Amino acid sequence: MPSGGMEFGRARAPDTVASGCVVAHDPVTVTARAPSLGESVAELRDSARLFYDRGWAFGTSGNYSVVIDRAPLRLLITASGRDKRRLSAGDFLVVDDAGLPVERKDSKPSAETMLHVALARRPGVGCVLHTHSVWNTVLSERHAGDGSLRIADYEMLKGLAGIQTHDTAVEIPIFENTQDIPALAERLVRELNPEPSPPHAFLIVGHGLYTWGCDLNEARRHVEILEFLFEVVGRRSASVGRD
Ligand SMILES: [Zn+2]
Numbered sequence: 001m002p003s004g005g006m007e008f009g010r011a012r013a014p015d016t017v018a019s020g021c022v023v024a025h026d027p028v029t030v031t032a033r034a035p036s037l038g039e040s041v042a043e044l045r046d047s048a049r050l051f052y053d054r055g056w057a058f059g060t061s062g063n064y065s066v067v068i069d070r071a072p073l074r075l076l077i078t079a080s081g082r083d084k085r086r087l088s089a090g091d092f093l094v095v096d097d098a099g100l101p102v103e104r105k106d107s108k109p110s111a112e113t114m115l116h117v118a119l120a121r122r123p124g125v126g127c128v129l130h131t132h133s134v135w136n137t138v139l140s141e142r143h144a145g146d147g148s149l150r151i152a153d154y155e156m157l158k159g160l161a162g163i164q165t166h167d168t169a170v171e172i173p174i175f176e177n178t179q180d181i182p183a184l185a186e187r188l189v190r191e192l193n194p195e196p197s198p199p200h201a202f203l204i205v206g207h208g209l210y211t212w213g214c215d216l217n218e219a220r221r222h223v224e225i226l227e228f229l230f231e232v233v234g235r236r237s238a239s240v241g242r243d
Contacts, residue, residue: 037068037076038089040066040076041076044066044216047129048085049086057133060084061084061131064078065116066126073096074102075113077113079091080109080110113181114185119210119212126212128219135230135231136230137206137207138230140174140206141206150169151169152168157225157229159225160226161214170200171199173191173192173199174202174203174205175202177207
């Protein structure tokens with residue numbers, strides 16, 4: 001149980017492991033232990049500190065969640081308005097598939113909780129991370145008119161799940177910013193197309209990055225890889241004076 005005056009419900013044991021990830025919805029074999037809620041809190045807190053230190057989520061910006069159960073869907077998610085530099089167990093809560101708190105009524109989930117829920121319903125998504133960096137904000141505006149940001153031919157692309165070679169390109173969809181989160185969540189369901197290859201992330205104009213992974217480690221790696229690539233693309237285009 002995490003410290004900080006709150007007690008979470010017990011996470012269900014994992015059912016199987018795929019691609020290095022604990023997957024809690026495929027009842028085949030148990031070959032690894034899912035992180036406990038306390039461990040998930042600690043890992044999210046460490047990730048939040050890393051993102052703060054790198055300038056990817058200053059102040060109370062950003063929000064983070066992990067799937068702790070599938071049936072019914074339960075997410076451990078950061079509470080609204082908390083300083084991401086020093087999160088404690090009391091800065092997280094568990095929400096259901098409607099984005100509502102399961103146990104704690106004294107704490108509000110992040111305003112963008114339904115985006116996390118919409119993403120967590122997708123196959124293979126076990127963690128969702130959202131950052132507000134300078135470079136993801138700059139590129140979201142610069143490429144808003146294109147509807148997506150294309151990143152090609154970088155070695156670091158191999159850090160994204162399923163990519164084996166630098167000789168490839170990813171398209172990161174860009175959505176308009178809005179305070180109508182349920183409407184944006186519906187757009188994600190309609191427009192984040194798994195074909196020809198599952199997306200790794202999307203950007204919101206003038207706002208930030210959402211990325212995910214089968215577990216927290218993969219999602220955090222995606223943040224690191226994408227924020228690196230955003231900075232490279234941004235600095236490169238600035239240095240050659242294009243766009
Ligand atoms: Zn945000």
